[in-house]
Amino acid sequence: MKFKIFRFKEGMEKPIYDKFEFEPPTGMTVLGALFYLQQNFDDSIAFHYSCRGAVCGTCAMLINKVPRLACRTQLEPLIQGELKIPLSPYSAIEETVAWDPEEEILIEPLPHLPVKKDLIVDMDKFFDYYLEVEPVLQPADPEPALERLMDPDAVKELELYTNCILCASCFGSCPVDGAKPDYLGPAALAKLYRFYIDPREGNNESRLFLADKPSGWWDCEFHGNCRRVCPKDVPPLIGIAKAREKLNIIKNRKDGK
Amino acid sequence: MVFGRIVADKIIEEIPNAEKPETEPVMGAVRSMHNKIETILQRDDGEKFFSIKTDLTVTMQEKFGIFRDNDTMKEGLHEIGQLKERFSKSCFNNKEPTYNHALIQFLELEAMLKIAEVVAMGAIERRESRGSHKRNDYPDRDDENFLKHTIINMKDGKLVLNYKPVKLGMFKPKERVY
Structure with missing residues (x-):
């Protein structure tokens, strides 16, 4: 499975998108994938999380152009297109980067709030x-x-x-x-x-x-x-x-x- | 961290003629933590610590799970010692000063290794089965010897095991039988 992750830190003029690829086990969530990427590819990816079980509300981010909890969103149904939510359009969910929804999971920070680093917003x-x-x-x-x-x-x-x-x-x-x-x-x-x-x-x-x-x-x-x-x-x-x-x-x- | 600070501020505010608290001990602790982090971030080569965390999870699950006995737990304690050794030479790539998750997880693992050793010591010495903890070598509950809390203190860098009596409330403790 391919992942495209929004990366930004202070001093950068504009964000970049990093690409990763690995085969996730059944049942892995987006939060699980972020941990996996952190441990196996790039330990500088920054995101917020706390309870891992959809109780605390800390890990909300823009996943495949829909704001969702990373801990509650499983990769498989996501890539199979089962978790699409039709939304009334606004600029952040329009095309910000080339993205193939059938091949890639796109993870970006929550819109309308200033980005502090990667997927962390203020x-x-x-x-x-x-x-x-x-x-x-x-x-x-x-x-x-x-x-x-x-x-x-x-x-x-x-x-x-x-x-x-x-x-x-x-x-x-x-x-x-x-x-x-x-x-x-x-x-x-x-x-x-x-x-x-x-x-x-x-x-x-x-x-x-x-x-x-x-x-x-x-x-x-x-x-x-x-x-x-x-x-x-x-x-x-x-x-x-x-x-x-x-x-x-x-x-x-x-x-x- | 959050509420402790609010409560402390409120106490200082509400106590009449409160003396200004001594800040040096706190600043000293901050400095020593800062130095520690600096040293950690300077480490460049060695095993990436994430694999140690995975191995610790496996050890704790397999050797100190619900069904345990003296021999497997002794093995487990030995493994924790080896993991501590590996951890002391481990590192990570992320050198960033803000939102450094790798650093947080590294510090968490340091604490987890200490707690794992504490759990292991207490479990090995508790030669009985109680609640959901089942010792295959001591299948019965033993109130005579073990109706007490395990207390482990750090003395001169070493863990020391002690016990504390249980305060019994309204109900007499009795074995749970199903």
Whole structure:
């Protein structure tokens, strides 16, 4: 199997692509292949990973032009074309290098974030936007003696969003984030929506207004890439649509309509 | 690393009239680590350490797996010693100052070899079967002699084995029988 890997480090004018070839054993993942390449061909390949099991969200990268977790993506179905995900187009997933999808696995860093080295991107912007939505529970009532109970049905909707592992695959797949660098992006907005619908939360309505600005709820163009690439099936675009709907209702109420 | 720092900063902030902490011990540790890394990066020839990591995995799996006995574990301990020897002369190619994974893995392997030896010593001395650890030469659990924690300390560069009593809680320990 052939591999084409994006290589970049400080001081280079533009990235280069390194080519490797080896026969991977059945079941090997992209992360496994990166370890193999590091150990057998070039120990300077840089990438981030942590849990190796799709829990931590550290190893998101652009694999065959789709943002995915390296640890969760197996090579065989990938090369056989079984893992194709149709995406609404944006510049990073257009042709950046000659690539034969039937012969080669193409591994590049996550789009929309500055590359620090090879497959490692600077996540600061992603986490700045995440902090902007105040991602902690702010209950109104005093701390209960035991615990805050929730209706199981409410938990079901909440879980859709709490499953997020902050891997930034959605951020790297969002055409709007590519075009408008101020846009908070799917993950942060999904997180904000999650606190808006949390029955234990005290500031539900004012939460919505945190992102009531063009670079918040209103810049989403509903491409839906975020949901398609999410390794945890979080649907940011549904949360965004519902938040917009709710904001419109609140605003109309205030206008006396 | 992350939370330790936050907690320490908070403690200093909240203790009234806290004295400014002595930074020299920390800076000294940083310098010695820096020197160590410099020395490692200067090594150019020798075995690439990745193969040692693979061999350590095999040794630990085969000699200290679920079913073990004195003889295979002794062999295993001997192998760990040989791996340590090979490791001391090993190297890697990556000399880059940032995001040097090879260096991180090299340092990890250094620690893994120490831990492997600790595991081996404790396992060999524990002449009983307990939980999922099955010794073919001592098939039964032995609370009389081994209801205790194994503690291994580093003294003058050598590992020293000791034991510590178990604090028993509400439940009396008993053998798990299926």
